[in-house]
Amino acid sequence: MPVTKEEIKRLGEIIYLDLTDEESARFADLLNPVLKKADELLEGLEEEPLRHISQLRNRMREDEVGIPMPKEKVLANAAETQDGCFRVPRILED
Amino acid sequence: MTIAGMSVVEILEGQQRGEFTPEEVLRAHLDRIEGEDVGAFLRLCPAASPGPGPLQGVPVALGDEVCTEGVETTAGSRILAGFVPPYQATLAAKLQGAGAAVVGKTNLTEFGMSFDMEDALCGRTQNPWRSGTTPGGAAGGAAAAVAAGQAAAAVAADTGGDVRIPASYCGLVGFTPTYGRISRYGVIQHAPSLTQVGLLARKVRDIALLLQVLAGEDPQDHTSLPGTLPDLLAEVGEPQPLRIGIAPGAYKSWAEGEVYQTLERLWQETAAQLGWQLVEVDLPWLDLAQIARRLIAAAESSSTLGRYDGVRYGYRAKDAQDMRELFSRTRAEGFGQVVKGEILLGTYILGDKDHYEAYYLQALRARKLVYKSWQGLWQEVDLLLTPTTPELAGRGKTPPEIFTGPSNLAGLPAISLPCGLVDGLPVGVQLIAPAGEEGRLLRAADALEKMIDFASSRNGGGQGA
Numbered sequence: 001m002p003v004t005k006e007e008i009k010r011l012g013e014i015i016y017l018d019l020t021d022e023e024s025a026r027f028a029d030l031l032n033p034v035l036k037k038a039d040e041l042l043e044g045l046e047e048e049p050l051r052h053i054s055q056l057r058n059r060m061r062e063d064e065v066g067i068p069m070p071k072e073k074v075l076a077n078a079a080e081t082q083d084g085c086f087r088v089p090r091i092l093e094d
Numbered sequence: 095m096t097i098a099g100m101s102v103v104e105i106l107e108g109q110q111r112g113e114f115t116p117e118e119v120l121r122a123h124l125d126r127i128e129g130e131d132v133g134a135f136l137r138l139c140p141a142a143s144p145g146p147g148p149l150q151g152v153p154v155a156l157g158d159e160v161c162t163e164g165v166e167t168t169a170g171s172r173i174l175a176g177f178v179p180p181y182q183a184t185l186a187a188k189l190q191g192a193g194a195a196v197v198g199k200t201n202l203t204e205f206g207m208s209f210d211m212e213d214a215l216c217g218r219t220q221n222p223w224r225s226g227t228t229p230g231g232a233a234g235g236a237a238a239a240v241a242a243g244q245a246a247a248a249v250a251a252d253t254g255g256d257v258r259i260p261a262s263y264c265g266l267v268g269f270t271p272t273y274g275r276i277s278r279y280g281v282i283q284h285a286p287s288l289t290q291v292g293l294l295a296r297k298v299r300d301i302a303l304l305l306q307v308l309a310g311e312d313p314q315d316h317t318s319l320p321g322t323l324p325d326l327l328a329e330v331g332e333p334q335p336l337r338i339g340i341a342p343g344a345y346k347s348w349a350e351g352e353v354y355q356t357l358e359r360l361w362q363e364t365a366a367q368l369g370w371q372l373v374e375v376d377l378p379w380l381d382l383a384q385i386a387r388r389l390i391a392a393a394e395s396s397s398t399l400g401r402y403d404g405v406r407y408g409y410r411a412k413d414a415q416d417m418r419e420l421f422s423r424t425r426a427e428g429f430g431q432v433v434k435g436e437i438l439l440g441t442y443i444l445g446d447k448d449h450y451e452a453y454y455l456q457a458l459r460a461r462k463l464v465y466k467s468w469q470g471l472w473q474e475v476d477l478l479l480t481p482t483t484p485e486l487a488g489r490g491k492t493p494p495e496i497f498t499g500p501s502n503l504a505g506l507p508a509i510s511l512p513c514g515l516v517d518g519l520p521v522g523v524q525l526i527a528p529a530g531e532e533g534r535l536l537r538a539a540d541a542l543e544k545m546i547d548f549a550s551s552r553n554g555g556g557q558g559a
Contacts, residue, residue, distance in 0.1 A: 016421035042456035049458030077407035
């Protein structure tokens with residue numbers, strides 16, 4: 001079943017991405033050939049899924065306080081700050 | 095030969111002989127940057143200076159996905175406009191610690207998400223071999239910088255061929271080591287299970303030298319590989335009899351005729367002299383690998399790019415009234431079309447149980463099939479030889495990553511080197527090795543490079559074997 005522009009619009013809302021109707025239609029047209037090719041090639045595979053090729057292992061260290069990045073450095077790239085914090089639009093109602 | 099245009103090894107040897115100083119080397123490359131605008135750099139590093147060490151005075155360019163403390167780093171995206179990293183990527187620190195001069199940050203497609211530099215948002219980058227032709231991507235700026243003599247080497251991320259494809263289009267050596275060999279701490283990436291840090295230079299020996307400096311376990315990157323490499327420079331140059339896999343059937347069906355003929359001529363003319371035994375193999379899973387890599391990269395991108403929301407760094411939409419509007423408008427205005435498409439694709443295949451099973455899980459099964467196919471292949475051959483790209487720069491009919499992407503799925507080391515010219519544009523040959531066999535790969539590539547004797551200069555009239 002092809003992806004519709006309505007589905008794309010809904011996906012945009014889930015991932016906080018404003019999309020116009022025109023964009024939604026364009027992205028549906030973009031995704032459908034990819035998914036069609038995937039349908040053709042991937043169906044029926046029964047291998048064990050391989051998520052990662054590296055040999056992941058635990059990295060232990062002493063439970064000691066490290067040297068944190070200074071707050072000024074952390075805040076330096078924010079568009080807005082206030083009183084040593086990130087400033088964002090109001091979250092709670094009065 | 096002028097200094098700008100020399101290989102890393104030539105620069106180091108010239109300095110040792112007292113023919114020029116590190117400062118003169120840096121000046122020569124900066125002059126070339128000022129004198130010839132191929133759109134390679136997004137910004138220069140004003141504090142670039144050579145220091146003592148094994149790479150003393152070597153001018154190196156970094157892809158703009160590599161974090162550089164105090165120097166704006168955007169990964170080619172509006173959403174990171176103005177981001178000045180408060181820390182240094184491990185690889186950048188290692189380069190500087192080895193005496194290299196980081197001259198600047200190079201252009202790439204947004205977050206390295208397209209192999210076509212036409213998709214880059216931060217300006218057009220030219221292929222120094224032919225103005226108006228793409229240098230390939232995602233690391234098109236890095237390749238253009240080295241090919242134009244504006245840096246002797248470059249470092250950038252490779253998630254499916256992003257370093258090897260532009261290396262092929264620009265007549266350079268492009269290399270990706272085993273997954274985890276070079277730390278990715280401080281490298282902005284969209285698909286972490288696929289990304290290997292790649293190197294660009296003029297000669298194979300340059301790559302060996304750079305890898306020796308950059309390889310090693312990093313406590314900041316839990317996927318980095320433990321252990322040390324042998325002395326790669328000492329190993330390079332020793333001839334070795336090898337079984338070399340070739341897949342003429344697959345190459346004929348995917349590559350354009352002139353590219354295939356260049357490769358066929360190459361293996362026919364050089365194998366016997368190199369002591370190589372050619373073994374015909376089959377690669378029936380190339381298209382399967384291509385779609386699996388695409389889906390896995392999109393799925394991972396939808397997760398990794400979730401962090402860009404306008405709160406802590408980068409671009410923020412103006413005058414948002416609430417958090418939803420802040421996030422949604424910031425991301426809509428900050429991301430380009432290619433990135434939006436990839437995030438949507440990734441969200442589609444992860445966001446619903448049926449889609450997850452039909453696409454993402456099946457892509458992971460395909461990855462396992464490709465991985466097992468590589469394991470089987472290594473029972474028959476020591477290295478696989480392929481075209482790097484199916485077409486010359488700028489043709490754009492076939493997925494350019496068809497031969498490069500499969501090694502990323504399995505984290506294998508691979509190298510592309512120029513092997514001839516067609517219609518005045520470089521053709522690349524790729525060698526792929528089993529995981530952990532960088533030494534074998536570089537020795538073979540060095541031997542092949544000497545046979546090809548390609549003058550990696552636009553003005554050198556490069557000739558193939």
